[in-house]
Amino acid sequence: MKTISRLPQELIAALAARFNDRFSISPGICEHHGTDESSLSPAPPDGVVFAQSTEEVSAAVTLCHTYRVPVIAYGTGTSLEGHLHAVKGGVCIDLSGMNQVLAVRPEDLDASVQPGVTRKALNAALHGSGLFFPIDPGADASIGGMAATRASGTNAVRYGTMRESVLAMTVVLADGRIIKTGSRAKKSAAGYDLTRLFVGAEGTLGIITELTVRLHPLPEAITCAVCAFPTIAAAVDSVIQTIQLGVPVARIELLDTLSVTAINRYSKTTLREAPTLFFELHGSPAGVAEQTRVVQDIAAEHGGMDFAWADRPEERSRLWQARHDAYYACLGLQPGARSLTTDVCVPISRLAECIAASLDDLAQTGLTAPLLGHVGDGNFHMLLLVNPGDPAAMGQAQAYAQRLAERAIAMDGTCTGEHGIGLGKRKYMVMEHGAAALTAMRAIKQALDPHNLMNPGKILPD
Amino acid sequence: MKTISRLPQELIAALAARFNDRFSISPGICEHHGTDESSLSPAPPDGVVFAQSTEEVSAAVTLCHTYRVPVIAYGTGTSLEGHLHAVKGGVCIDLSGMNQVLAVRPEDLDASVQPGVTRKALNAALHGSGLFFPIDPGADASIGGMAATRASGTNAVRYGTMRESVLAMTVVLADGRIIKTGSRAKKSAAGYDLTRLFVGAEGTLGIITELTVRLHPLPEAITCAVCAFPTIAAAVDSVIQTIQLGVPVARIELLDTLSVTAINRYSKTTLREAPTLFFELHGSPAGVAEQTRVVQDIAAEHGGMDFAWADRPEERSRLWQARHDAYYACLGLQPGARSLTTDVCVPISRLAECIAASLDDLAQTGLTAPLLGHVGDGNFHMLLLVNPGDPAAMGQAQAYAQRLAERAIAMDGTCTGEHGIGLGKRKYMVMEHGAAALTAMRAIKQALDPHNLMNPGKILPD
Numbered sequence: 001m002k003t004i005s006r007l008p009q010e011l012i013a014a015l016a017a018r019f020n021d022r023f024s025i026s027p028g029i030c031e032h033h034g035t036d037e038s039s040l041s042p043a044p045p046d047g048v049v050f051a052q053s054t055e056e057v058s059a060a061v062t063l064c065h066t067y068r069v070p071v072i073a074y075g076t077g078t079s080l081e082g083h084l085h086a087v088k089g090g091v092c093i094d095l096s097g098m099n100q101v102l103a104v105r106p107e108d109l110d111a112s113v114q115p116g117v118t119r120k121a122l123n124a125a126l127h128g129s130g131l132f133f134p135i136d137p138g139a140d141a142s143i144g145g146m147a148a149t150r151a152s153g154t155n156a157v158r159y160g161t162m163r164e165s166v167l168a169m170t171v172v173l174a175d176g177r178i179i180k181t182g183s184r185a186k187k188s189a190a191g192y193d194l195t196r197l198f199v200g201a202e203g204t205l206g207i208i209t210e211l212t213v214r215l216h217p218l219p220e221a222i223t224c225a226v227c228a229f230p231t232i233a234a235a236v237d238s239v240i241q242t243i244q245l246g247v248p249v250a251r252i253e254l255l256d257t258l259s260v261t262a263i264n265r266y267s268k269t270t271l272r273e274a275p276t277l278f279f280e281l282h283g284s285p286a287g288v289a290e291q292t293r294v295v296q297d298i299a300a301e302h303g304g305m306d307f308a309w310a311d312r313p314e315e316r317s318r319l320w321q322a323r324h325d326a327y328y329a330c331l332g333l334q335p336g337a338r339s340l341t342t343d344v345c346v347p348i349s350r351l352a353e354c355i356a357a358s359l360d361d362l363a364q365t366g367l368t369a370p371l372l373g374h375v376g377d378g379n380f381h382m383l384l385l386v387n388p389g390d391p392a393a394m395g396q397a398q399a400y401a402q403r404l405a406e407r408a409i410a411m412d413g414t415c416t417g418e419h420g421i422g423l424g425k426r427k428y429m430v431m432e433h434g435a436a437a438l439t440a441m442r443a444i445k446q447a448l449d450p451h452n453l454m455n456p457g458k459i460l461p462d
Numbered sequence: 463m464k465t466i467s468r469l470p471q472e473l474i475a476a477l478a479a480r481f482n483d484r485f486s487i488s489p490g491i492c493e494h495h496g497t498d499e500s501s502l503s504p505a506p507p508d509g510v511v512f513a514q515s516t517e518e519v520s521a522a523v524t525l526c527h528t529y530r531v532p533v534i535a536y537g538t539g540t541s542l543e544g545h546l547h548a549v550k551g552g553v554c555i556d557l558s559g560m561n562q563v564l565a566v567r568p569e570d571l572d573a574s575v576q577p578g579v580t581r582k583a584l585n586a587a588l589h590g591s592g593l594f595f596p597i598d599p600g601a602d603a604s605i606g607g608m609a610a611t612r613a614s615g616t617n618a619v620r621y622g623t624m625r626e627s628v629l630a631m632t633v634v635l636a637d638g639r640i641i642k643t644g645s646r647a648k649k650s651a652a653g654y655d656l657t658r659l660f661v662g663a664e665g666t667l668g669i670i671t672e673l674t675v676r677l678h679p680l681p682e683a684i685t686c687a688v689c690a691f692p693t694i695a696a697a698v699d700s701v702i703q704t705i706q707l708g709v710p711v712a713r714i715e716l717l718d719t720l721s722v723t724a725i726n727r728y729s730k731t732t733l734r735e736a737p738t739l740f741f742e743l744h745g746s747p748a749g750v751a752e753q754t755r756v757v758q759d760i761a762a763e764h765g766g767m768d769f770a771w772a773d774r775p776e777e778r779s780r781l782w783q784a785r786h787d788a789y790y791a792c793l794g795l796q797p798g799a800r801s802l803t804t805d806v807c808v809p810i811s812r813l814a815e816c817i818a819a820s821l822d823d824l825a826q827t828g829l830t831a832p833l834l835g836h837v838g839d840g841n842f843h844m845l846l847l848v849n850p851g852d853p854a855a856m857g858q859a860q861a862y863a864q865r866l867a868e869r870a871i872a873m874d875g876t877c878t879g880e881h882g883i884g885l886g887k888r889k890y891m892v893m894e895h896g897a898a899a900l901t902a903m904r905a906i907k908q909a910l911d912p913h914n915l916m917n918p919g920k921i922l923p924d
Contacts, residue, residue, distance in 0.1 A: 105809070105811060106706065107702060107706065107809075107810060107811035108809040108810055108811045109705070109706070110809070149651055150649075150650075150651040150655075151651070152649055156649060160626075161649050163649070163655065163658070164622075164626060173898070173902065177898045177901075178898065179895075179896060179898045179899040179902055180895070180896055180899060181899065183871070183874050183875055183876050183894065184809045184874040184875070185807040185808060185809065185839075185840060185841075185870075185874070185875040185876040185879060186807065186809075186810070186839045186840055186841075187612075187614055187618060187623050187625070187807055187839050187841065187876075187879050187880065188612075188807060188876035188878065188879060189611055189612040189613070189662055189805075189876075189878045189879060189880050189881060189882040189883070190876045190877060190878050190882075190883055190887070190890075190891070190894055190895070191662070191883055191891060191894075191895065191900075191903055191921050191922075192659060192662065192663055192667075192903045192906055192907075192921070193612075193625065193655075193658045193659060193661065193662055194895075194899060194902060194903070196625070196655045196658030196659070197654060197655060197658070197659055197906075199655065200651055200653070200654065200655055201654060205654075216708070217706065217707065217708030219708070240569060243571070244568065244569065244571070244679065245679065246678065246679030246681070283749075284749075284752055286748055286749070286752050287745075287746075287748070287749050287752065290746055290748055290749065343651075345647040345648065345649055345650060346647060347567070347569075347570040347572070347646045347647065347648075348569060348570055348648070349567060349569035349570045377648045377649050378647060378648055379647075379648075379649065408647075409645070412645050412646040412647070413645055413646070413647040414645050414647040414650035414651075414652045415652055416650065416651045416652050417647065417649050417650060417651060418649065418651050419651060420651040420652075421651070421652055421653055425652070428652075429652070429653060432645065432652055432653075433641075433642070433652070433653060433656075434641060434642055436635070436639045436640065436641045437641040437642060437643065437656060438653075439639075440635065440641055440656060440910060441653055441654045441656070443909040443910055444654055444659075444906055444909055444910070445654075446909060447905040447906055447908065447909035448902060448905055448906070459653050459654070460653075
C-alpha cells in the first residue's frame with residue numbers, strides 16, 4: 001500500500017535524512033500517536049519522529065518551523081482531553097525514548113530526568129535513596145506529559161501538583177531554540193517565571209525536553225484507612241474539618257456508593273457499599289499515630305463506620321491499586337461504555353454543595369456516573385458512562401458535563417483541576433478566565449509561537 | 463514655588479480632574495515615591511496618584527497609556543533593588559490606600575486583600591481566626607509588593623514563597639484592561655498560569671490590585687531555639703541534615719559571628735559570638751517535641767553549643783525581633799554606612815562551599831559584610847557596609863557583589879532568592895537565564911506591554 005502524507009515532500013525527505021528509521025509516516029504508527037485515553041475520536045499526525053535528545057527535538061522542530069508544519073509532543077498517550085490529537089495535522093515528536101534519569105541528588109532533594117521517564121520509573125530509580133516522587137495521577141504517565149498538563153492526583157493535598165514540583169526545565173521553542181527555564185535554587189526572584197508558564201501549557205508554547213523535579217524524603221511511617229459514611233455530605237464535612245485543623249493528610253479520597261460497588265466487583269474487595277473515604281497519613285510513627293487519632297475522632301463525629309486501618313505495605317498497595325483501578329472498575333459497570341470524564345475543582349467550602357447539586361442534576365438525566373474525588377483539594381471526577389453508539393446519550397452527557405463545569409466556575413472554581421483543557425474544555429475558557437485574560441493568553445501564545453505551530457487547536461478557543 | 467513636571471499638560475489636567483487632591487506633582491511627594499531601602503540614589507516620578515480601587519488604577523493606567531507615559535506601582539517603599547525608581551519618569555500609583563482585607567474564609571484557608579494591606583495588617587485581621595499568613599520578608603511590606611517581587615523570608619523553608627501563596631489576582635494591564643488571573647480553586651489545569659507570570663514580574667507586566675492568598679492554621683505548639691557552632695560549615699551541615707531528614711522546620715536561620723556581635727550590641731542580647739542557627743518548630747505538642755529531639759541530636763553531632771530553647775511567646779518575639787532587626791544592627795557596625803545587600807540562593811549541597819568561597823573572597827577585600835541566611839532554602843545575604851562618601855569602597859563592594867552573583871549562578875543557583883532583579887541585578891539576567899530565555903521574556907513583555915510603559919527599565923537589561 002502506498003503511504004500518503006499531507007506533509008511537504010521536502011520535509012519528509014529532510015526528517016528521513018536526519019532520523020532514518022526513527023521517522024515514520026506509517027498509518028499504523030500515526031494512528032497510534034493520535035489516540036489517547038479520552039472518549040474522543042483519534043486524530044493522527046502525518047508523521048512521527050522518535051527523538052532521543054534535546055538536540056534532536058530542536059532539529060525536528062526547526063525543520064517543521066521552516067515548513068510551517070505543526071508539532072505535537074507525545075509521552076505515554078494517557079492524556080484525557082485530546083492533548084495529542086493532531087487536529088491540524090503535523091509531526092508528532094515521540095519522547096518516550098528519552099527515558100533516562102539523568103541525576104538524583106539526595107542532598108538537594110531533587111532529580112533531573114528526560115521527559116519520557118514515567119513516574120513509576122522515577123520512583124523505581126529512587127529505590128534505596130530514601131526519597132520518592134509523590135505526584136500520582138493514577139496512570140503511569142511520563143513526567144514531561146505530567147508537567148505539560150499540570151497533573152496532580154491523590155497526593156496533591158500534601159505534596160502539591162506539578163506546578164510546585166518542577167524546579168526547572170529545558171524547553172525547545174517553536175523556532176527550535178533551546179532555553180532553560182530556571183536554576184536548581186529552591187527559590188528565585190530573578191525575572192519572569194518561565195517554568196510555571198510552560199508547566200500546564202500543554203505543549204502549545206514549546207516542548208519540554210528535560211526536567212528537574214523536587215523529591216521528598218520517604219516518610220518513616222505510613223498508614224492507610226478506609227471509612228464509610230452515611231452520606232456524601234458527612235464524608236465531605238469530615239474532609240473539610242481535617243484540612244481546617246491542619247492535619248497534614250497525604251491522601252484523602254472520596255468514592256460514592258456506585259464507585260465502591262464498581263471497585264468491589266472489579267477488585268474483589270468487600271467494602272461497605274456507602275460513601276467512603278480513603279486516607280493515607282505520612283510522618284514519624286508518633287506523628288502518624290497522632291494524625292490517626294484526630295482523623296478517627298473527626299470521622300466518628302460525622303457518623304463514620306467500619307473504620308479499617310491498613311498499616312502493612314501489601315494491604316496499602318491493595319487498597320490504592322483498587323483506587324487507581326476505579327476508572328476501569330467504573331467502565332465495567334456498563335459493558336461497552338466509554339467514560340466522558342469530568343474534572344471540576346472548587347473551593348472546599350463549596351464542595352458539598354457542588355457535589356449535591358451535581359448528583360441532583362444527574363438523577364434528572366438518568367445517566368450513570370460514579371463519582372471519585374481528590375476532595376482534600378476540592379477536586380472531583382464524575383465518570384459519565386456512555387455507549388459510543390448512542391449519540392443521544394452522548395449529547396446528554398456532554399450537556400451534563402457543561403452544566404457541571406459552569407456550576408464549578410460559578411462557585412469560583414475551575415472546569416479542570418488536573419486533566420487540562422485540551423480540545424474539549426476550550427469552550428469554557430472565556431467563562432472561566434474572562435475575555436480580557438484570554439486575550440492576554442493569546443498575546444503570550446502569539447509572542448512565543450507566532451505561526452501557531454506548537455500543538456495548535458489546544459487550550460485557546462478558535 | 464512653581465512646580466515643573468515632565469508630564470504632558472493634558473495628562474496632568476486629566477489626572478487632576480479624575481483624582482482631585484489624590485493626584486500630586488509636588489516635588490516632596492514625588493521624591494518620597496522615588497526612594498526605597500536600597501543604597502541607590504532616588505529617582506522620583508513626575509506625579510503620584512493615590513488610588514483607592516481597581517477601577518481607579520485602571521483609569522490612571524488608561525490615561526497614562528493614552529499619553530504613552532510610564533506607570534510605577536508603590537506599596538510601602540521597602541524594596542531593596544530600586545523597583546520603584548522612576549528611571550524613565552512617569553506616574554507613580556500609590557496603592558497604600560487600598561488597604562482593606564476584603565474577605566477571610568477560614569473554611570478555605572484563604573483571604574482576599576487589596577494590595578496595600580501589609581503582612582502585619584493581614585495577620586492582625588486574622589487574630590482570633592486560628593489562621594495566619596506566613597510569608598515574612600522582615601519588613602512590613604505590602605502584600606501587593608511582596609507578590610510583585612516574589613518575596614519570601616524566614617518561613618519559606620516550610621510555607622513556601624509568594625509563588626506558592628498567591629491563588630489568584632486582579633491585575634490592571636498596560637492599556638487599562640482589568641483581568642483576573644485565576645480562581646479560588648486550590649489547583650487548576652485551565653490554561654496558562656497567569657498568576658505565576660505576574661508574581662515576580664515587578665510591575666513590568668501589569669499592576670496587581672487584588673490578591674487571594676493562602677492562609678495556614680496557627681500551629682498548636684511553637685518552639686524556638688538558638689544554637690552556636692564552632693564553624694559556619696558545622697552550622698550549615700546541621701541544616702542540610704535537618705532538611706534531608708524531612709524535619710518540617712518552620713524557620714532555620716544562619717547568622718555569622720559578626721552578625722551575632724551586631725545583634726548583641728543593637729538588641730542587648732547576650733548570644734555567644736559564634737556562627738549561630740535560629741530555629742523555629744511548628745506542630746502539635748508531640749510533633750514539636752519530636753522535631754526538637756531530632757534537631758538537638760543533629761546539632762550536637764556537629765558541635766552545637768549553648769542550645770537554648772524559647773517556648774514562651776515573649777521570648778520568641780524577642781528572638782525574632784532581634785533577627786528582623788539584624789539589618790539595622792549590622793548597619794550600626796559601621797556608623798554612616800549603607801548596605802549593599804546581596805541575595806544569592808544555591809542548591810543546598812553547594813551552600814557550605816558557596817559561603818566558604820564568599821568569606822575567603824571577602825577576607826581579600828577588607829570590606830565588612832555580616833552574613834545572614836535563610837539557609838534551609840540555600841539563600842543567604844551578605845550586607846556589604848559601605849560609606850556613601852567612599853566611591854572606592856563602593857566600587858570594591860559592587861565588584862564583590864558581582865563575583866558573588868556569578869559564583870551562585872555557576873553553582874546552578876540564582877543571583878536573587880527573594881529581593882528581585884529591579885535595576886541593579888539586570889546585568890546578571892543573561893548569565894543566569896541565557897540569551898534565548900531572555901529573548902522569550904522580552905517577547906512576553908512586548909506582547910503584554912508593547913509601549914514599554916509598565917515600570918520600564920526593570921528586570922530586562924536595556
